[in-house]
Amino acid sequence: MIIKEYVNYKKEELKKEIEGLTVKPHFVIIQVNEDEASNAYVKGKIKDATEVGIICDLIKLPITISQEELIQEINKINNNDEIDGLIVQMPLPRQIDEEIIKLAVDPNKDIDGFHPLTKMDPCTPKGIINYLKDEQIPLSGKNAVVIGRSNIVGKPMARLLLLENCNVTQVHSRTSKEDMKFYIEHADIIVIAIGKAGYLDHSYNYKPDAVIVDVGINRIDGKLHGDAERDLPVKLQTPVPGGVGLLTRLTLLTNLMQAYKARHK
Numbered sequence: 001m002i003i004k005e006y007v008n009y010k011k012e013e014l015k016k017e018i019e020g021l022t023v024k025p026h027f028v029i030i031q032v033n034e035d036e037a038s039n040a041y042v043k044g045k046i047k048d049a050t051e052v053g054i055i056c057d058l059i060k061l062p063i064t065i066s067q068e069e070l071i072q073e074i075n076k077i078n079n080n081d082e083i084d085g086l087i088v089q090m091p092l093p094r095q096i097d098e099e100i101i102k103l104a105v106d107p108n109k110d111i112d113g114f115h116p117l118t119k120m121d122p123c124t125p126k127g128i129i130n131y132l133k134d135e136q137i138p139l140s141g142k143n144a145v146v147i148g149r150s151n152i153v154g155k156p157m158a159r160l161l162l163l164e165n166c167n168v169t170q171v172h173s174r175t176s177k178e179d180m181k182f183y184i185e186h187a188d189i190i191v192i193a194i195g196k197a198g199y200l201d202h203s204y205n206y207k208p209d210a211v212i213v214d215v216g217i218n219r220i221d222g223k224l225h226g227d228a229e230r231d232l233p234v235k236l237q238t239p240v241p242g243g244v245g246l247l248t249r250l251t252l253l254t255n256l257m258q259a260y261k262a263r264h265k
């Protein structure tokens with residue numbers, strides 16, 4: 001199923017499930033920036049939640065807020081029994097240490113999956129794994145190559161692929177061109193999150209049955225481009241836009257349901 005249809009189908013399922021709940025799942029987004037991309041993400045998250053019957057509140061805080069004051073706001077949500085999930089939208093202003101803020105969120109409410117003790121997985125890698133499994137893409141014993149090593153995508157992606165028994169190779173900006181070519185051409189699954197438009201191009205000899213998952217969002221002249229060129233000769237390539245971004249958004253909702261169920265059991 002193409003990702004757009006898949007996500008709509010999953011959202012319908014969620015909506016039906018939530019219709020049957022007397023206490024509705026409820027989460028809060030704290031935003032401390034005037035970032036245009038963040039505004040768009042936040043709007044998307046609120047729209048997704050509302051569509052399936054989840055309650056979502058946005059708390060906008062002044063950009064001059066101190067780290068201590070932000071932690072106090074987070075604690076209010078942590079201690080509010082009516083709230084199941086909390087997102088602190090990144091980036092944060094310079095006076096605030098993002099790593100400290102990630103640790104301030106109650107791990108049981110951390111639907112971003114950023115806290116080291118949370119049981120939720122980060123939304124992008126988890127959304128990708130769920131999609132690949134639902135599409136019956138074989139994972140066990142397959143060569144998975146993760147291009148990129150960010151904390152939010154690359155590292156957790158490699159961990160989740162390993163849990164599915166893939167042979168995982170992680171490559172990155174310091175990998176030599178020659179080695180990169182070797183790994184790419186032996187890969188059954190490539191997840192690319194390197195932030196360079198068209199990095200995967202037609203110069204490589206991909207396995208014909210390979211699957212390319214494109215996490216890149218590169219804005220060029222107002223248009224979105226992935227990290228891979230379009231129409232590579234492989235079995236499945238996720239589009240940009242209309243690909244991984246939708247899976248990430250879906251997984252935020254399923255993480256919230258996981259947090260809700262753990263709190264209401």
Ligand code: GUN
Nearest residue numbers: 087088089090091112123
């Ligand atoms: N900023 C960009 N992506 C994300 C995300 O997934 N979660 C949060 N909290 N902030 C972001």
